[in-house]
Amino acid sequence: xxxxxxxxxxxxxxxxxxxxxxxxxxxxxxxxxxxxxxxxxxxxxxxxxxxxxxxxxxxxxxxxxxxxxxxxxxxxxxxxxxxxxxxxxxxxxxxxxxxxxxxxxxxxxxxxxxxxxxxxxxxxxxxxxxxxxxxxxxxxxxxxxxxxxxxxxxxxxxxxxxxxxxxxxxxxxxxxxxxxxxxxxxxxxxxxxxxxxxxxxxxxxxxxxxxxxxxxxxxxxxxxxxxxxxxxxxxxxxxxxxxxxxxxxxxxxxxxxxxxxxxxxxxxxxxxxxxxxxxxxxxxxxxxxxxxxxxxxxxxxxxxxxxxxxxxxxxxxxx
Amino acid sequence: xxxxxxxxxxxxxxxxxxxxxxxxxxxxxxxxxxxxxxxxxxxxxxxxxxxxxxxxxxxxxxxxxxxxxxxxxxxxxxxxxxxxxxxxxxxxxxxxxxxxxxxxxxxxxxxxxxxxxxxxxxxxxxxxxxxxxxxxxxxxxxxxxxxxxxxxxxxxxxxxxxxxxxxxxxxxxxxxxxxxxxxxxxxxxxxxxxxxxxxxxxxxxxxxxxxxxxxxxxxxxxxxxxxxxxxxxxxxxxxxxxxxxxxxxxxxxxxxxxxxxxxxxxxxxxxxxxxxxxxxxx
Numbered sequence: 001x002x003x004x005x006x007x008x009x010x011x012x013x014x015x016x017x018x019x020x021x022x023x024x025x026x027x028x029x030x031x032x033x034x035x036x037x038x039x040x041x042x043x044x045x046x047x048x049x050x051x052x053x054x055x056x057x058x059x060x061x062x063x064x065x066x067x068x069x070x071x072x073x074x075x076x077x078x079x080x081x082x083x084x085x086x087x088x089x090x091x092x093x094x095x096x097x098x099x100x101x102x103x104x105x106x107x108x109x110x111x112x113x114x115x116x117x118x119x120x121x122x123x124x125x126x127x128x129x130x131x132x133x134x135x136x137x138x139x140x141x142x143x144x145x146x147x148x149x150x151x152x153x154x155x156x157x158x159x160x161x162x163x164x165x166x167x168x169x170x171x172x173x174x175x176x177x178x179x180x181x182x183x184x185x186x187x188x189x190x191x192x193x194x195x196x197x198x199x200x201x202x203x204x205x206x207x208x209x210x211x212x213x214x215x216x217x218x219x220x221x222x223x224x225x226x227x228x229x230x231x232x233x234x235x236x237x238x239x240x241x242x243x244x245x246x247x248x249x250x251x252x253x254x255x256x257x258x259x260x261x262x263x264x265x266x267x268x269x270x271x272x273x274x275x276x277x278x279x280x281x282x283x284x285x286x287x288x289x290x291x292x293x294x295x296x297x298x299x300x301x302x303x304x305x306x307x308x309x310x311x312x313x314x315x316x317x318x319x
Numbered sequence: 320x321x322x323x324x325x326x327x328x329x330x331x332x333x334x335x336x337x338x339x340x341x342x343x344x345x346x347x348x349x350x351x352x353x354x355x356x357x358x359x360x361x362x363x364x365x366x367x368x369x370x371x372x373x374x375x376x377x378x379x380x381x382x383x384x385x386x387x388x389x390x391x392x393x394x395x396x397x398x399x400x401x402x403x404x405x406x407x408x409x410x411x412x413x414x415x416x417x418x419x420x421x422x423x424x425x426x427x428x429x430x431x432x433x434x435x436x437x438x439x440x441x442x443x444x445x446x447x448x449x450x451x452x453x454x455x456x457x458x459x460x461x462x463x464x465x466x467x468x469x470x471x472x473x474x475x476x477x478x479x480x481x482x483x484x485x486x487x488x489x490x491x492x493x494x495x496x497x498x499x500x501x502x503x504x505x506x507x508x509x510x511x512x513x514x515x516x517x518x519x520x521x522x523x524x525x526x527x528x529x530x531x532x533x534x535x536x537x538x539x540x541x542x543x544x545x546x547x548x549x550x551x552x553x554x555x556x557x558x559x560x561x562x563x564x565x566x567x568x569x570x571x572x573x574x575x576x577x578x579x580x581x582x583x584x585x586x587x588x589x590x591x592x593x594x595x596x597x598x599x600x601x
Binding site for chain 1: 444
């Protein structure tokens with residue numbers, strides 16, 4: 001029996017990474033909408049009080065401020081609940097950040113349905129979809145603490161608007177920490193039956209499901225994608241050409257997000273594509289684990305869904 | 320700059336605003352004409368700017384929150400030498416640098432891509448904070464329209480400017496009392512505007528926004544080291560300077576017939592001539 005993996009808070013990991021980066025780059029400023037400490041910026045606020053700007057509970061205005069700050073050469077990081085920094089402020093994100101092409105970093109924490117008991121007002125199950133529609137905006141969805149650290153550095157080094165989604169519940173290390181290249185994924189398991197493409201915290205359970213199927217003799221290519229936009233089309237096409245079947249997995253509606261990004265790059269290949277995610281409805285509330293189990297996104301559910309899709313060619317959630 | 324020279328510049332800008340509507344074009348002329356005296360005074364008399372170095376880091380900034388009044392900004396930028404005057408003749412053409420709303424990446428002197436209403440004040444606050452963090456003494460001037468005030472985001476900006484003590488922000492509210500559907504008081508009454516800004520913690524002045532001497536006067540009072548932002552409630556006349564259009568909601572977006580254009584231009588030219596004669600007489 002193996003020891004339980006160490007679990008760490010993704011928000012603290014993220015805040016710490018930005019704080020370390022900011023020690024060497026005085027251009028980095030943090031915007032809070034009564035959300036900075038919850039987003040992992042307690043240490044940043046204590047260390048760089050002049051660069052920690054509080055706006056209270058408002059996201060539209062704070063996004064405009066981020067744009068204005070960026071026009072003066074600063075690198076603003078605005079982190080708050082994912083649902084609020086993508087929906088409430090969408091027009092400011094679209095016009096003041098994307099259209100103005102500003103070097104603004106917007107980070108949605110507690111993404112997906114991690115605020116499970118608080119309900120759909122606090123879920124972000126469409127954020128990849130709506131933000132990836134904004135031209136020139138990078139959408140990052142790191143999958144483990146090491147990737148969060150590396151993605152934070154990559155985000156701050158990248159010139160241009162970035163949206164990054166992180167979760168809330170503690171997560172385990174999945175990968176050896178290495179360099180992070182925006183737009184590049186990694187092949188984490190090799191197989192020839194189908195290609196599985198996953199992103200964000202859903203990758204942990206996807207790895208477990210892929211390994212469970214391997215034990216049953218079903219070998220799947222697993223591509224782990226910390227960038228949703230631009231997605232690593234080269235890696236996906238290479239794998240899909242070999243397997244002829246792609247299955248996407250994400251804690252997001254099963255349309256519009258990673259599934260759409262993958263589908264768009266698969267177009268010319270005419271391979272089968274099945275999407276695993278949340279059904280397009282206002283999902284229920286409860287414990288996070290309960291929700292994952294209900295919607296088949298825990299390790300058992302993903303194993304079942306992947307097994308069924310591979311066997312029958314249609315997603316279990318559609319049955 | 321002497322008030323008389325500013326008046327002449329404003330009339331020249333009015334002529335350019337109309338010139339952009341020649342050839343069957345149309346545009347938001349009513350608001351452009353109501354705010355053009357404010358823009359002229361800012362660009363010619365008040366702001367620390369250099370058209371030859373439009374991105375100088377310590378320049379003063381201007382944000383046109385009511386981005387549909389772009390005709391006024393284009394006219395004043397052209398007059399001030401930010402770009403060759405003939406560019407105005409491309410207004411609204413396919414791929415033009417001068418579209419119905421300003422684009423910072425296409426036109427020197429434009430600081431933000433406005434047009435959707437209620438965005439300018441927050442962007443201005445961000446610029447003001449960024450300047451202060453970098454210990455620059457530059458100021459940020461904003462023009463809001465009275466018709467955009469119902470957008471709640473304006474009041475997010477109003478709160479943060481006061482909270483963060485952005486004395487380097489000066490916001491003019493161009494109160495021309497009209498919007499597409501009619502009187503602002505009837506569409507959505509936001510009065511008392513001055514009291515609202517004061518309640519948010521702003522210093523507030525009320526002036527005639529078509530009187531350059533009053534605009535100069537209020538700007539002379541602004542203390543950039545103050546801990547309060549300044550709101551100038553500028554009472555103006557929609558379509559000021561074209562008497563057939565003045566104070567009409569129809570002027571909000573205007574497509575002039577050739578005869579209407581000739582009459583409007585003749586009226587402005589006559590006023591320009593009178594202003595020049597007065598100057599010579601002195």
